[in-house]
Amino acid sequence: MPLSLTNKNVIFVAGLGGIGLDTSKELLKRDLKNLVILDRINNPAVITELQKINPKVTVTFIPYDVTVPIAETKKLLKTIFDKLKTVDILINGAGILDDHKIEATIAVNYTGLVNTTTAILDFWDIRKGGPGGIICNIGSVTGFNAIYQVPVYSGTKAAVVNFTSSLAKLAPITGVTAYTVNPGITRTTLVHKFNSWLDVEPKVAEKLLEHPTQTTQECATSFVKAIELNKNGGLWFLDKGTLEDIEWTKHWDSGI
Numbered sequence: 001m002p003l004s005l006t007n008k009n010v011i012f013v014a015g016l017g018g019i020g021l022d023t024s025k026e027l028l029k030r031d032l033k034n035l036v037i038l039d040r041i042n043n044p045a046v047i048t049e050l051q052k053i054n055p056k057v058t059v060t061f062i063p064y065d066v067t068v069p070i071a072e073t074k075k076l077l078k079t080i081f082d083k084l085k086t087v088d089i090l091i092n093g094a095g096i097l098d099d100h101k102i103e104a105t106i107a108v109n110y111t112g113l114v115n116t117t118t119a120i121l122d123f124w125d126i127r128k129g130g131p132g133g134i135i136c137n138i139g140s141v142t143g144f145n146a147i148y149q150v151p152v153y154s155g156t157k158a159a160v161v162n163f164t165s166s167l168a169k170l171a172p173i174t175g176v177t178a179y180t181v182n183p184g185i186t187r188t189t190l191v192h193k194f195n196s197w198l199d200v201e202p203k204v205a206e207k208l209l210e211h212p213t214q215t216t217q218e219c220a221t222s223f224v225k226a227i228e229l230n231k232n233g234g235l236w237f238l239d240k241g242t243l244e245d246i247e248w249t250k251h252w253d254s255g256i
């Protein structure tokens with residue numbers, strides 16, 4: 001159901017990246033209570049600028065690498081919950097795009113997202129007396145249909161979409177709802193130049209960028225609208241400045 005972001009506490013993993021930073025700025029147009037940015041990027045000047053956007057919101061930065069062991073993530077989350085007492089939304093946005101780096105791509109884009117999500121369930125799971133919560137995972141249009149020249153990256157994004165859809169179906173058990181935001185090609189440093197798998201297409205970036213794209217601001221505007229729409233199981237398609245909830249085609253059902 002639609003969600004007011006007023007007085008909410010949000011953890012944003014990768015909130016300082018290309019998409020992340022403009023989305024953080026868009027979030028700060030709402031009167032959150034706290035925006036806690038976890039990122040591998042550490043830029044105090046940017047945090048200072050973010051804080052100036054909305055004095056009603058407390059902006060906090062904590063260095064975080066999603067590839068750390070899950071026990072470390074749980075310790076970090078405990079420090080945040082000890083301070084804030086409640087967290088309403090976790091946004092998982094970390095991602096790399098380099099199909100030469102197979103293990104790193106899987107570790108960051110999938111394993112890191114799964115571990116961060118799993119870790120916060122320690123604090124949210126209603127079966128443990130938790131309050132429940134909301135998971136917003138950044139997938140990608142490539143999670144629906146691959147950029148087949150980067151099959152490793154695309155595969156991790158398909159995994160994010162699939163994993164998050166399962167979380168949404170598990171919400172009645174855990175009390176944690178979930179959805180993905182899936183941007184189309186958005187002009188950030190991630191997409192300027194990157195390696196294709198086994199160099200099957202040395203000009204993959206150049207070829208893709210010949211087609212229509214969107215700005216990070218367009219993406220951010222759609223991103224926060226999706227957060228406010230707050231649809232459990234949402235498959236949000238954020239392409240060329242538009243926002244659309246995708247209907248997934250069911251080909252099989254486990255029956256359970």
Ligand SMILES: NC(=O)c1ccc[n+]([C@@H]2O[C@H](COP(=O)([O-])OP(=O)(O)OC[C@H]3O[C@@H](n4cnc5c(N)ncnc54)[C@H](O)[C@@H]3O)[C@@H](O)[C@H]2O)c1
Pocket residue numbers: 013014015016017018019020038039040041064065066067093094095096108138139140141182183184185186187188189190191
């Ligand atoms: N730009 C696009 O066209 C596009 C399209 C669809 C999805 N995405 C996804 O959006 C997200 C942001 O991408 P972007 O285009 O802004 O690129 P970006 O490179 O600007 O941002 C990537 C973010 O992930 C963070 N990150 C990377 N490795 C990390 C790690 N080990 N631990 C913690 N944080 C880590 C970076 O610090 C940065 O904040 C990624 O998940 C990407 O896959 C991007």
Ligand SMILES: CCCCCCO
Pocket residue numbers: 097139140141142147157183184185186191192205208209
């Ligand atoms: C230009 C290629 C962008 C690929 C990132 C889509 O998730």
